[in-house]
Amino acid sequence: MDEPALYLIPVTLGDTAIDRVIPPFNNEIVTRLTCFIVENVRSARRFLKKCDPSIDIDSLTFYELNKHTDKSRLAEYLSPMAAGTSIGVLSEAGCPAVADPGADVVQLAQRKGYKVVPLVGPSSILMALMASGFNGQSFAFHGYLPIGDDERAKRIKSLESRAYSEDQTQLFIETPYRNHKMADDLLRICKPSTRLCIAMNVTCDDEYMVTKTIGAWKNSLPDMQKKPCVFVLYKG
Template sequence: MNEAKGTLYIVPTPLGNLGDISQRALNVLADVSLICAEDTRHTGQLLHHFSIRTPSQSLHDHNEKQKAAFILGKLEAGSDIALVSDAGTPLISDPGYTLVSLCRAAGIKVVPLPGPCAAIAALSASGLPTDRFAFEGFLPAKQSARLTQLEALSDEPRTLVFYEAPRRILDTLADMETVFGPERQVVLAKELTKTFETIHGAPVAELQAWLNEDSNRQKGEMVLMVAPAPKQEELPKAAVKLFLALAEELPRKKAASLVAEAFELKKNALYNLGLEG
């Protein structure tokens, strides 16, 4: 690696409580030549609080592709640069993927700092299985696409972790009840590390009722965690045989739907048959 090249530092920032920033993160932010921030005004408040005067410029979803090459050029010229998002760890449902990919391809050293991440913090306190989990980020905003994605995850044996916007929380939970059933356990964590931090778990139907009792419960940054799907009973051999035969002539989804209806089974269990390997 060319030692004259700079380093890109991935710097997590607090979710809300400024005491959660690490001393190493503060040192990096003070020492680099430039800070790339999702929102320079938001990050400016953090920098001002800690008396850090490093210049910053915006890098967000709408300008990353245009700015990444310019930032890469500064790194190749020897500048050290920090990448931050508004809160938590950059790239985790936040901008930065394009820039980091370009840096890796160009031989620029990328150094990740450990630190706050809403998904991990929420999961650790959820009471749901943590040995295996799947982070799914934000679900689609449109209901049809959201239902399709949830349907694809309905038999997932790992804990599911989502981010969700307050304006869509009730719609998303209603769709989860439709796909997962009213008894699936869901844990909502919101406003983590902040004054009104709340972690509340209940069957998805009850969680909706709890949110509807008080509109204030529907506000804030949210993480939704869904318990793993119950283990499926072994599929009848006749159903498996019929599905495999139909799948040779029909799309898998159609074959699964027909056999599921005939045998009163969940179509996902059939559709996923043989796909795991």
């Protein structure tokens, strides 16, 4: 690693075997790094140990980046790069900087002219789109929808309208313990002919990716309690 780089290192989406979703090349990079910017230190240490059981975790430097982090500290987090040291960025799940606070440090690295290297790994958003059977030429990811009933209803209607008027696939997520409320709202608000894919526990042993019309989903929803889901909406 001659030129220092900011490596964006995907992690498993659940309790999945490393070799099922993470390329060996990623492990080669991981074992050569000594500095990491992570969403959660404990889970990052656990992931790195899965990558290489012989790794000396206590010799590594961790900077925590999450919703509680003071953004003014990001320059400090990148300071090792000025001294020629590469840094790895780890999310809690999936790809860093996608629906993830890691985007802030990537933006700063780009502004400073540092090399940024995204590594291959699982993305629940793209894998849900792949499995849905919906339009993969035009799609939009919206993250979390509003919690309030009125605002959420308006947003769902707006996304459904875009699916029809723009021929665009709409993707969004929900906090796992509110998955059933999200699904119930979709069944109540959307047209019976509108199609919905529920992608749950992506890449895990109990992975579930099923597409049905809103009408067909009624009385047939899976158990989504506390399971990470991506909801994918498209025209009928």
